[in-house]
Amino acid sequence: MTGRPVPRDTGSVSVMIAVLVPALLLVLALVVDGSARLRTIARADALAAEAARAANTAIDTRSPTVGIDTATAARTAAGYLAGAGHPGQVTITGARTVRVTVTVTEPTTIGLLGASAQATGTAVADLGVGTRTGNLP
Template identity: 45%
Template sequence: MLLIVFFIALLAAAGLVIDGGAKLRAARQASAVAEEAARAGAGEIDRSRAYAHGGQFVIDRQAATNAARSYLAHSGNAGTVSVIGTQTIRVTVTISQPTMLLPAIGIDQIHVTKTATADLIQGVTAPGR
């Protein structure tokens, strides 16, 4: 009986190490995908506003959303995209992966959600300029 309890505890500990590492990798991946998708969207400026009436640089909402969603689709991940104001885009990515050892204690999948924002910045600023 003690051997069975010890085996289950050992299996759970190994599962936490192996599947915990998988969760950390998934978190890194979700973060990287969210950041890159946000950058892709923030690069889409409204050209008509940029070249007219004093050159105001703002995000083209539709193009930015499409660019970020396209990046997500090509990466094989699902997520949400929203444009905040005129110069910020936010992307949230959720990655789900099956576990290897933790199903023995009832944990079949791990889920990781990460959010990133990117801002459209124009010009060069430096201290003293």
């Protein structure tokens, strides 16, 4: 037996690492899955907005007032969403207004918050024809 004293904190770093590493991995998993959910929300909003804009390209110029050709607008928006792989609902809400609602479901990377992230995006596009005076001086 040697006369060297044994330090009292032997192994304390191992315990700290055993506690901190799983906690850090849990935080990392939450960040990765949370960002997947945010990407799904952004994708749903973008798809709805682009489909509503696509529907507004179906302009009816045959009548005295310029408006939306409702049948063509609905087909155009539904076709855009189908091409993107996410069918949704297209509603013509007025002579110049289209509302598109789409639900997007995408898988998450780690799956801590669920196997998939789902978000619903809604956009309204209003056909603007001519000039608007607004509040210009």
